[in-house]
Amino acid sequence: MKQLKLMAILATALLVCASAATAEDKPMNLRKTAEGIRAGTVNVGKAYNLAEEGRFHQIHTETLGIKCGGCHTNDSYPADYLYLRKPEFPHQYQGEKVKAVERAKCIGCHSEGNVATVFYNRK
Numbered sequence: 001m002k003q004l005k006l007m008a009i010l011a012t013a014l015l016v017c018a019s020a021a022t023a024e025d026k027p028m029n030l031r032k033t034a035e036g037i038r039a040g041t042v043n044v045g046k047a048y049n050l051a052e053e054g055r056f057h058q059i060h061t062e063t064l065g066i067k068c069g070g071c072h073t074n075d076s077y078p079a080d081y082l083y084l085r086k087p088e089f090p091h092q093y094q095g096e097k098v099k100a101v102e103r104a105k106c107i108g109c110h111s112e113g114n115v116a117t118v119f120y121n122r123k
Helices: 002-020 030-039 055-063 103-109
Strands: 072-074 091-093 096-098
Touching (some): 030 055
Antiparallel strands (some): 091 096
16 A cells, blocks of 8 residues: 555656646646547557657657656666667667656556556556
């Protein structure tokens, strides 16, 4: 139960950060945006991958307006970390090293009972 409350607090904090990172002239309802993405009414591309032009980056950077440094904060991954693009790390983008993303940042929105599509903690 404590873990569930902690996850809710983390999700709320991430939503506040994500909302602050969006265009300041039009506030975003993250729940409605997530529903629109799932329904296909918000165009985020069809390539389900983590490439810079892929759907997952498009959702977070273009649609939600989150800057790269909002997710990419670690200098490395632990050796046993499941990372879909691990062979490419350290990755360079526009001449700069791309830092690693902590899974905890994803879990905040992508776990059961939160706003985004559930990838973690499915019941």
